[in-house]
Amino acid sequence: MTESTEHQPAPVAPARCRACDRPLESPLYCAGCHRLYPADGLNYFELLGVSPGFDIDPEVIRRRYFQVSRDIHPDRVGADGRQDLAMRISAKVNEAYRVLLDPLLRAEYLLSLCHDETLNDKAVPPEVLTETLMLREEIEQARAAGDAGRLAEMREQVEQRDAALREQVAHAARALPGDAETRRRLRQFLNATRYVRRMLDELREP
Amino acid sequence: MNPSETIIGIDLGTTFSLVAYVDERGPHVIRDETGEARLPSVIGVLPDPDGGRPRLTIGWPARNHAVEHPETTVYSIKRLIGKGIDELRAELPFLAYSVMPGPRHTVPVEIDGRRYTPEEISSIILQELKRRAEEHLGRAVRRAVITVPAYFDDSQRQATRDAARAAGLDVVRIINEPTAAALAYGIGIRQALQQQSPCAPESRGTSLLQVAPCPTSGSDGTRADAAPTQTVAVYDLGGGTFDISILRIESGVFQVLSTAGDTRLGGDDFDREIIKLVQHEVREQFGLSIESPTTKQALRGLAEAVKIRLSEQDAARIELDLGQDRLYRRQIGRDEFERLCDPLVARTIALCRSAAEDAGLAIDRIDQVILVGGSTRMPLVRRRVGETFGRTPYTALNPDEVVAIGAAMQASVLAGSPLDMLLLDVTPLSLGIETMGGAVSKLILKNTTIPCRATEQFTTFVDGQTAIKLNVLQGERELARDCRSLGEFELRDIPPMPAGMPKVEVEFLIDANGILNVSARELRSGRQAGIQIVPSHGLTREEVERIERESIARARDDIDEHRRIDLVNQVEFDTNKAEQMLAKVGHLLDAGEAARIRADIAALRKLAAETRDLDQLHRALDAFGKGTLHLAELGIREALKDGGEAEAPTARAPRDNVKT
Structure with a gap:
């Protein structure tokens, strides 16, 4: 799926509006008669009408998100409109935006769209594991000694580790769907980011 | 949708409430005869000496007599609504009226042995605002957008909606106060930019917003004219609540990035x-x-x-x-x-910092800080906010009226107006469920854009189990007992299966009002599972209906009394006028007609003094008008001949305003 840069129109979307027979520009909404179509079966990329893939310009996503929301948000369909349906579609579109905007969530989502045998893999790449275990020990020592300067240094180190991991995640996500090994590596990098985030949260506590 | 139907915007405040609407000329705040837009959120309950229903005073009269009737004057009810008595311990010593623990953690106010729930008190205020709007617009109003503090939780939002229902108002949307203020501010900017005269609000007529910002004159170097996208912090310190919301405003889209607050700080x-x-x-x-x-x-x-x-x-x-x-x-x-006061202000500043962090923005890089709420008039507040955000706060908005104006704008969007504006707000609190051992499993995180949803699967622990109980919670803490319980949700009608077999999928949907809706489905059978919700707080359906019935009865009494006064005044005016005409031009009538008119005057006055039947009085007044038409014509002719001012006996208009 990473090969495709063209946006494929969603196959489940009706080509023409069932109510007014106007060609549909969006799978969710008819600009002619304002009819709403449920978002069932559409993935997040299709919901926002952006090309699937890891590399996405956040500005493009935001612009698409605002555009789609203008059509389907419950406030915009009017007080007498189909509030329930608009509410549901809008909830999905909001979720799509939240996930696609965040690189880690986006990578995870892309992985879930592939045939994903890694879902229950909780492992962390061995080299990351060793490093984080060592970092953790050092943090505890610095904390016990009340060494604020050392803690600040540690924090910087963990932040660097976090940035490097994000790079690794991005690299692996760009290679999707790839082979089973690619997917396994990505899953484990994602697992590792959680590990590192938790450590950072602890370090940031006053 | 009926385009002529106005949806009003209501700011239901702790200290003051306001109502506004938008028409083709722009937003208007509705004012009383004296030009005052603020209705004090105060109710006085005066016992009827004859033992009938107690008489209510609302707004200024209630506020002005609060000292004479301390125990029967209810104020600041917003600090109580949707809360349980246990949460209000710190509040109670400051209240002059007395509050009881009620069923389902409600806190009714007790006056002369009668209990009024906070919802009921609020509904009386809302009804008065509705009445004002109807009088001003000259037609019935059924629907409203109501604002609440951004940090209001589910119970407080539901209670506010119940209060409106009880007042006979259909709440088409609940929006957050700081967001409403941002709408008014943002639209003001756009209008200003479009009109190319951002610094001349007086040239735009009184009906438009008095909020036109002056983007080029900002001492802080804001460049709103050059950059249509801007980040804005709304610091809203009202009578009883504090909110901070951080938004991104871009071409008509108001995207809330984060919000934080304290519903008991003001x-x-x-x-x-x-x-x-x-x-x-x-x-x-x-x-x-x-x-x-x-x-x-x-x-x-x-x-x-x-x-x-x-x-x-x-x-x-x-x-x-x-x-x-x-x-x-x-x-x-x-x-x-x-x-x-400094410790209190410091609490608001800490919340500002956390909101900025949640929004992913450095606090001193936010483009604009808008002050909303009466308490932002305090110099200490302005100073601290200025120091924190590193810029002079924007104070050109009327802090009392801007929220009602924003509510009215959102109302007009919902009514189908072409105002190109979209509001994307967030839920202020995380939503979760209690898991084994009293921990909280979070399903929706705070600051998630609404509407939003989460699903979670549940199963049974015992063979043949047909029901599962869930404790749904709101809050940021890790333990269930530190969060606020929204109520016990019982999933029912699960087909009997061995333990662990049923898969019940529960959907938690927070709607655009910030209110939770829950539904459930058993996936193996595909059956919709029943959900019994026992809310931890609030009124039952029946209670809302009872309040509504009573308020309608009260409204009818009020309207009748109003109409009676108008009719009696009209009778007095018309009969006096006829007497004057008789004195002036009576000699032109034949004796019979003059005598009949004299008799009619006496009869109408007698009827006005005695009758309770307002329709009868109305008819008699009309008949009197017709019966004196000849006299009126003579009077006019005489007056024209004299070159004086012509006045017909029934020329005055107020009768047309009497509601029938």
Whole structure:
């Protein structure tokens, strides 16, 4: 799926509006008669009408998100409109935006769209594991000694580790769907980011 | 949708409430005869001497007589709505009226043995606003957008919606107060940019927003004209609540990035610092403790006045007559008052920092800070906010009216107006469920854009189990007991299966009002599971309906009385006028007609004094008008001949305004 840069129109979307027979520009909404179509079966990329893939310009996503929301948000369909349906579609579109905007969530989502045998893999790449275990020990020592300067240094180190991991995640996500090994590596990098985030949260506590 | 139907915008405040609407000329705040838009959120309950339904006073009359009737005057009810008595322990010593623990953690106010829930009190205020709007618009109003503090939780939002229902209003949307303020601000900017005269609000007529910002004159170097996208912090410190919301405004889209707040921190708390000081010193000097409702109420009014004076002056006098020649008197300086309030303001600043962090913005890089709410008039608040955000706050908005204007704008969008504006707000609190051992599993995180949903699967622990109980929680803490329970949700009608077999998928949907909706489905059978919700707080359906029935009855009484007064005034006017005409031109009538008119005058006056049947009086008044038509014509002709002013006996209009 990473090969495709063209946006494929969603196959489940009706080509023409069932109510007014106007060609549909969006799978969710008819600009002619304002009819709403449920978002069932559409993935997040299709919901926002952006090309699937890891590399996405956040500005493009935001612009698409605002555009789609203008059509389907419950406030915009009017007080007498189909509030329930608009509410549901809008909830999905909001979720799509939240996930696609965040690189880690986006990578995870892309992985879930592939045939994903890694879902229950909780492992962390061995080299990351060793490093984080060592970092953790050092943090505890610095904390016990009340060494604020050392803690600040540690924090910087963990932040660097976090940035490097994000790079690794991005690299692996760009290679999707790839082979089973690619997917396994990505899953484990994602697992590792959680590990590192938790450590950072602890370090940031006053 | 009926385009002629106006949806009103209501700011239901702790201290004051307002109502506004938008028409083709722009937004308007509805004012009373004196030009005052604020309706004090105060209700006086006066017992009927004949033992009938108690009489209610609403707004200024209630507020002005609060000291005379401390126990029967209800104020600041917004601090109580949707809360349980346990959460209000700190609040109760400051209330002059008495509050009882009610069913389902409600806190009814007790007056003369009758209990009024906070929803009911709020519904009386809402009804008065509805009445004002109807009188102003000259037609019935059924629907409203109502604002609540951004940090209101699910129970407080539901309670507000119940109050509106009880007032006969259909709430088409609940929106957050700071967001409403941002709407008014943002639209003001767009209008200003479109009109190319951003600094001349007076040229745009009185009906438009008085909020036109002046993007080029900002001392802080804001460049709103050059950059249509901007980040805005709305600092909203009202009478009883504090909210901070951070938004991104871009071409008509108002995207809330984060919000934080405290639903029990506002102007009332600054007053209380003065109250505590006086109470303490009176105890020291006179060995007296101020506990009587009358003194409490007097002290409350005094503290508020002192606070307001200290916003303008460096010092204020405090004098309290304690009876028996005991006079408490002292002077308080602004610096002393600010020392007392600083910890409260510091709490708001800490929340600002956390909101900025949640929005992913450095606090000093936010483009604009808007002050909303009466308490932002305090110099201390302005100073601290300025220091924190590193810029002079924007104060050109009328802090009292801007929220109602924003609500009215959102209402007009919902009514189908072409105003190109989209509001993307967030849920202020995380939503979760209690898991084994009293921990919380979070399903939706705070600051998630609404509407939003989460699903979770549940199963059974026992063979043949057909029901599962869930405790749904709101809050950021890790343990269920530290969060707020929204109620017990019982999933029912699960087909009997061995333990662990059923898969019940529960959907938690937070709608655009910030209110939770829950539904459930058993996936193996595909059956919709029943959900029994026992809310932890609030009114039952029946209670809402009872309040609504009573309020309709009360409204009818009010309307009838209003109509009667109008009719009686008209009778007096018309009959006096006819007598004057008789004196002037009576000689032109034949004797029979003149005598008949004299008899008609007497009869109509008698009827007006005696009858309770307003329709009969209305008909009699009409007949009188017709019966004196000839006299009126003669009068006009005479007047024209004299070159004087022509006045027909029934030419006045007010009767047309009488509601029938």
